[in-house]
Amino acid sequence: MAYLTERLLGDVxxxxxxxHEFIHDRIVPNSGTRKRPDYRNDDLMLIVEFDGDKHYREVSKIKSEEEKTICYSNMGYRVVRIPYFVQITPETTRLLFDLEHDYTNDYPHGFIDEGAILPCDFNELGISKFLNDLNRFEIIRHQIIHSIREKIQANNNEIERVLPPSIQSLVD
Known part of the structure; x- marks a missing residue:
């Protein structure tokens, strides 16, 4: 199985x-914005957004996504955001969609992928978003933290290559 991406999310x-058919990357009619959600189903009134690493590194992207969430929520949509370091499993499906399903991506949660952008590259807003995500995904928090510890070891125990000083206590 592959690391979750926006494209793979559509398949999932x-x-x-x-x-239910999901509409991909199209403007929501009558939204008053030209922004487009990643996936939308009008029958379920559900929007699913894949938050890639730019959602943690770029202030303009973080702010834009916050605006989209408010806009779509005000229209009655439930907005589900999935961070790039979270995989789809029965546990996360239950948490994200309040749905029992046995689909599982065997790829581990966390910063496992060789090309994964690490928290040391997040800006301050991204760090705050990351910490909120760790709380939101409490059921897999230990797996995400474990992946961070492994990245630290892979970087000759140079913690600053993986975590910024403000959150290094996560691995204590």
Whole structure:
């Protein structure tokens, strides 16, 4: 199985919600914005956004996504955001969608992928978002932290290559 990406998320939504077609990357009619959600289903009033690493590194992206969430929520949509370091499993499907499903991506949660951008590269808003995500995904928090510890070891125990000083206590 592959690391979750925005494209793969579309395939996963088709498996988890077989009776519902999701619209990908299209403007929401009557939204008053030209911004486009990653995936949308109007019958479920559900928008699913994949938060890649730019959602933690670029202030303009973080702010834009906050605006999108408010806009779509005000329209009655439930907005689900999935961080790039979280995989789809029965546990996360239950948490994200309040749905029981046995789909699982065997790829581990966390910063496992060789090309994964690490928290040391997040800006301050991204660090805050990351800490909120760790709390939101409490059920897999230990796996995410474990992946960070492994990255520190892989970087000759140079913790600053993985975590900024403000959150290094996560691995104590």
């Amino acid at each position: 939504l088709g498996i988890v919600f077989p009776e």
